[in-house]
Each structure stands twice: as structure tokens, then as C-alpha cells.
Amino acid sequence: MNIVVLVKQVPDSGSERALDSSDNTVARASADNVINEMDEYAIEEALTVKESQGGEVTVLTVGPAGATDAIRKALSMGADKAVHVTDDAIHGSCAVQTSAVIAAALAQMEYDLVICGAESTDGQVSVMPALLSERLGVPHLSGARKLTVEGSTLKVERQTDGGFWALEAQTPAIVSTWDTINEPRYPSFKGIMAAKKKPVETKSLADLGVDAGSVGLATATSQVLDFAGRPPKGEGVKVTDEGDGAEKLVGYLAAQKIV
Amino acid sequence: MAEVLVLVEVAPDGSGVRKTTLEALTAARALGEPSAVVLGAPGTAATVKDALAEYGAAKVYVGESDEIDAYLVAPKAEVLAQLVADKAPAAVVIPSTPEGKEVAGRLAIKTGSGFLTDVTEIAADGTATQVAFAGATIVHSKVTTGTPIYTLRGNSVTPEPAAGAAEEEAITVSISDAAKQTRVVDRVVEQKSDRPELTEAAIVVSGGRGVASAENFSVIEGLADSLGAAVGASRAAVDSGFYPHSFQVGQTGKTVSPQLYIAVGISGAIQHRAGMQTSKNIVAVNKDPEAPIFELADFGVVGDLNTVVPAATQQITARK
Numbered sequence: 345m346n347i348v349v350l351v352k353q354v355p356d357s358g359s360e361r362a363l364d365s366s367d368n369t370v371a372r373a374s375a376d377n378v379i380n381e382m383d384e385y386a387i388e389e390a391l392t393v394k395e396s397q398g399g400e401v402t403v404l405t406v407g408p409a410g411a412t413d414a415i416r417k418a419l420s421m422g423a424d425k426a427v428h429v430t431d432d433a434i435h436g437s438c439a440v441q442t443s444a445v446i447a448a449a450l451a452q453m454e455y456d457l458v459i460c461g462a463e464s465t466d467g468q469v470s471v472m473p474a475l476l477s478e479r480l481g482v483p484h485l486s487g488a489r490k491l492t493v494e495g496s497t498l499k500v501e502r503q504t505d506g507g508f509w510a511l512e513a514q515t516p517a518i519v520s521t522w523d524t525i526n527e528p529r530y531p532s533f534k535g536i537m538a539a540k541k542k543p544v545e546t547k548s549l550a551d552l553g554v555d556a557g558s559v560g561l562a563t564a565t566s567q568v569l570d571f572a573g574r575p576p577k578g579e580g581v582k583v584t585d586e587g588d589g590a591e592k593l594v595g596y597l598a599a600q601k602i603v
Numbered sequence: 604m605a606e607v608l609v610l611v612e613v614a615p616d617g618s619g620v621r622k623t624t625l626e627a628l629t630a631a632r633a634l635g636e637p638s639a640v641v642l643g644a645p646g647t648a649a650t651v652k653d654a655l656a657e658y659g660a661a662k663v664y665v666g667e668s669d670e671i672d673a674y675l676v677a678p679k680a681e682v683l684a685q686l687v688a689d690k691a692p693a694a695v696v697i698p699s700t701p702e703g704k705e706v707a708g709r710l711a712i713k714t715g716s717g718f719l720t721d722v723t724e725i726a727a728d729g730t731a732t733q734v735a736f737a738g739a740t741i742v743h744s745k746v747t748t749g750t751p752i753y754t755l756r757g758n759s760v761t762p763e764p765a766a767g768a769a770e771e772e773a774i775t776v777s778i779s780d781a782a783k784q785t786r787v788v789d790r791v792v793e794q795k796s797d798r799p800e801l802t803e804a805a806i807v808v809s810g811g812r813g814v815a816s817a818e819n820f821s822v823i824e825g826l827a828d829s830l831g832a833a834v835g836a837s838r839a840a841v842d843s844g845f846y847p848h849s850f851q852v853g854q855t856g857k858t859v860s861p862q863l864y865i866a867v868g869i870s871g872a873i874q875h876r877a878g879m880q881t882s883k884n885i886v887a888v889n890k891d892p893e894a895p896i897f898e899l900a901d902f903g904v905v906g907d908l909n910t911v912v913p914a915a916t917q918q919i920t921a922r923k
Contacts, residue, residue, distance in 0.1 A: 361736040478680075507793040590910075
């Protein structure tokens with residue numbers, strides 16, 4: 345079973361993140377960039393499926409030339425090879441445009457299964473797999489907390505509030521994983537060394553047959569008009585419990601007309 | 604007046620509309636006259652029509668078929684796209700649930716439109732407000748292509764009643780094979796709770812690592828029940844096995860925006876703040892006076908949660 349995993353390099357969610365005031369896009373150059381945490385679950389799941397079904401795991405990413413850290417992380421976990429779509433024209437693209445680029449890249453690859461994380465921790469739009477499903481005409485099984493492969497049938501438990509939906513579809517298909525699906529492995533030293541020798545193919549928009557004018561900030565389907573830091577909260581009240589903490593807490597709730 | 608389509612989210616137990624629908628109807632009124640779209644199994648519209656009229660739906664488009672719920676998301680997007688083509692609405696507003704966001708994305712591709720997810724406010728000129736980076740940044744955006752599609756984050760808008768005619772119009776449901784690829788074989792309920800749904804609740808009480816054990820989460824549940832609140836948990840608490848993942852609040856869990864958020868034994872790491880920073884009123888109980896959660900808190904108690912919280916629960920119950 346040939347599997348493609350989509351990964352994205354994002355600013356570390358544990359560090360200061362910002363938008364770039366020159367064009368209102370995510371400031372990536374100044375950020376501490378890492379692999380999107382949610383993608384590690386997708387990689388782990390792909391490796392697990394490969395271990396039981398055989399085949400190859402290919403990492404696909406779209407991003408600036410520096411987005412190689414995310415690729416290396418995926419390869420060091422055990423993915424076999426990578427495709428890195430990079431082109432200056434892509435900068436500032438909206439999700440709709442980006443989905444066209446990824447779909448074009450997937451159309452050039454042979455896959456039975458595409459696995460994505462639940463969302464990126466920067467944009468948090470969390471619809472990329474749905475967009476790709478729509479563009480490629482392949483089924484999407486979303487929010488997977490469990491994936492079972494039986495021949496060409498995929499079975500997924502889709503996480504819901506207080507339970508799950510059992511989903512089924514035939515390959516080729518797209519599965520998006522929830523972070524309850526597995527525990528991502530740490531790359532071994534051997535894996536890290538091996539990753540350095542694994543092939544990474546770089547593709548431009550021209551290689552994919554995508555018109556550079558159809559992507560990027562100028563033709564994005566939505567535009568950020570402006571942004572601002574959240575106004576700082578007024579100084580809150582902090583009391584130390586000296587046997588009266590509960591009373592003060594309830595007093596506060598009463599003053600707010602909550603109790 | 605311009606027509607704005609609002610996709611109705613129906614409660615899974617058939618008890619009517621979700622509050623998210625009323626919020627979406629309210630938000631849509633900034634852009635024009637809302638028309639509700641009910642898609643589901645036969646009989647669905649009857650359970651929700653009164654509420655839709657009460658919250659300003661001028662029309663109610665009803666597409667009922669067993670095929671809609673038999674397959675995941677794609678049938679709804681297909682029917683909605685047909686309706687957008689027929690009615691040429693000014694915009695589409697959808698509750699920002701996982702399913703709602705998938706419908707929005709598919710609809711955007713089908714109609715050649717742009718979309719904005721998790722918006723917290725929509726202005727009359729179509730400008731939407733979103734919060735980015737764990738709530739630290741407020742962004743204003745606009746759809747510039749096609750029919751603007753918005754998904755509205757729960758609890759961002761207060762539902763306001765407004766009389767609507769709710770004139771019913773049946774729409775044809777014809778689902779293509781392409782939209783029937785992912786079958787929903789079963790819907791399984793594992794935890795049945797009498798507490799309000801986390802993302803809809805007016806009050807949320809969450810516990811963190813400081814709660815120290817799964818058994819001790821009864822302290823959190825006790826306070827929640829005294830306030831009629833939902834129970835949440837930080838990632839640290841979930842990862843430690845204290846509480847199920849479906850109650851996780853934070854970057855990789857649910858985003859909540861209640862009137863009151865009580866964080867108990869939660870340090871306030873950015874991972875957690877991402878899911879609760881927009882709460883109107885934040886109360887924290889933590890034994891560490893330096894915990895970052897106090898920077899966000901409107902009211903904080905430095906103390907042992909095992910004494911403060913049960914005492915507070917008792918006093919709240921006594922006031923009733």
C-alpha cells in the first residue's frame with residue numbers, strides 16, 4: 345500500500361508567533377519553525393500501516409525552501425522519501441489555492457492512501473483534507489481515532505463528542521487523523537542518520553503544471569485586512585487562601601451574578 | 604434584502620436545533636435576511652422549524668433524505684452547493700463544528716468561493732473577525748472571491764430572537780455517486796452525560812495536572828454540577844489519563860468561549876490558553892502563585908484546590 349503523508353512546517357506553537365505587518369501573512373522567516381505537531385500522528389499511522397501492509401511512505405510538503413526540517417523529521421521517523429513543492433509564487437496563498445497545488449502534486453504520485461493530521465497549529469483552518477477530497481474525487485474519512493485496513497477497504501472510527509462514527513470507504517482515499525490515534529515514535533539515532541540519505545524531490549509550480557498566477561496573495565480567495573494583538577486584560581484580582589479562599593471565590597461569582 | 608443561507612445543525616438526539624444554529628442565524632442578520640437550510644433524514648425539519656422561525660429565518664429550505672446521513676459530509680455539501688447555484692445568496696454561514704468546517708471547505712471548491720473558518724463576528728460589509736495564535740492575535744479578513752462562506756465559532760455571538768416567517772420550501776435531494784464514497788456505518792455513543800456540551804456551555808470548569816488523579820476529578824465534576832457547567836480538562840490531565848480526550852480544552856482539543864471559565868489546577872500553558880483565552884470571565888485556582896494562568900484570570904485563588912473547590916461547591920449549593 346503506497347501512502348502519502350502531508351506535513352507542514354509551522355512556527356512552534358510554544359514560541360512567540362506573529363503575522364508579518366508588510367503583507368499580513370504568517371511571519372515564518374523570524375519564527376522558530378518545526379513540523380506541525382499534529383502531523384506526527386499522521387506519520388506514525390502511515391508507518392504502522394506500512395508495517396502491516398507493505399508499500400512505501402512518501403512525505404509531501406508545500407512550503408518555502410527552508411521547510412526541510414519538517415521533511416527531515418518525517419524521514420527520520422521512518423518515511424521512505426519526500427516531495428517538497430516550493431515556489432516563491434505560492435507565498436500568501438489561501439487554503440483554496442494551496443489545495444490546488446497539493447492536489448496537482450498528488451495527481452502526479454501513485455497512492456492508495458493519503459494521511460493528514462487533524463489541523464495545522466498555525467492557520468488552524470483544518471479543512472485541507474476535505475478540500476483535497478473534493479478536488480481529487482476520492483473519499484475522505486475524517487477525524488480518525490482508529491484506522492483499520494482490510495484489503496482495499498478502509499475502516500475508521502471518527503471521534504465525535506462522547507463516542508464515534510464508524511466509517512468505511514475504498515482506496516484510494518484520504519484519512520485525517522485525530523491525536524488519540526497513536527503515540528508518535530521518536531526518531532532513533534539510526535533513523536536520523538538514514539534520513540540524510542533519503543531522496544527529497546523538489547518540484548516547482550511549473551513541474552506540477554500549475555499557473556503561478558492562480559496562487560499567491562494577489563489572487564487569494566480571502567484576504568487578511570488587518571490584525572492586532574489582543575488588548576491586554578485588565579489586572580485581575582488574586583487572593584491567597586487563608587481558609588477564606590472559597591468564600592472569596594463564591595463572593596466573586598455572586599458579584600458577577602453567576603450564583 | 605439579500606438572502607443569507609444558514610446551515611442548520613440539528614441535535615444528534617433529535618431534540619431540536621443546536622445553539623450554534625441560533626448563533627449563526629443571529630450573526631447572518633448582519634449580512635441580510637437569513638434563510639435556514641435543513642438537511643437530514645425525513646422528519647428533521649419538523650423538529651427545528653419553530654426555533655428557526657423564532658430566530659429570524661425568513662425561509663426554511665428542507666432537503667430530507669436518508670441518503671444525507673448515510674454518507675459523511677459530502678452529500679450536505681452537494682445539496683448546499685446546488686442551493687447556492689439556484690438562489691445566489693449573499694453569503695453562507697455554517698456553525699464551526701468539525702462537520703461544518705468540512706462542508707464549508709467542500710462548498711468553497713464546488714462554488715469557486717473563498718471561505719473563512721472559526722469567525723467570531725461578521726460585520727455588515729462582510730468583514731469577519733478571527734482570533735489567531737492561541738487567541739493572542741485578532742485578525743480581520745474578507746472573502747474576495749465568489750459567495751463568501753463563513754463558519755461561526757460557538758459561543759462567539761449571543762443568540763437574539765427575531766420573528767421570521769420560516770416559509771418552508773422543499774428542495775430536491777439528488778446525491779451523486781461521488782458524494783457517496785464514505786459510508787457512515789454506525790453512530791456509537793460511549794459516554795452519556797447530563798452535563799451541557801463543552802463548546803456550548805455558558806460555564807466550563809476544567810481540571811489540570813494539579814487534580815492529581817482520575818478519581819479526584821470528582822472535585823471538578825462537583826463544582827461543575829453545582830453551577831450547571833460542562834467539565835473540561837487540560838492536555839496534561841488527559842495525557843495523564845485523568846479524563847477522556849473528548850473533554851480536552853486547548854490547541855489540540857476543543858475551543859471554548861463560555862461566559863465563565865474556571866481553571867482548576869491548570870498552569871496555563873499556551874497549549875491550554877489556545878482553547879479558552881476568549882472566555883468572557885476567567886477564574887483560576889492554583890497552588891502556585893506564579894502559574895501563568897493567573898495572568899489571564901479575572902479572579903484567582905492561590906491555594907490548595909482540594910480544600911478551596913469542595914468548600915466553594917458546598918457554598919454554591921447552599922445558596923440555591
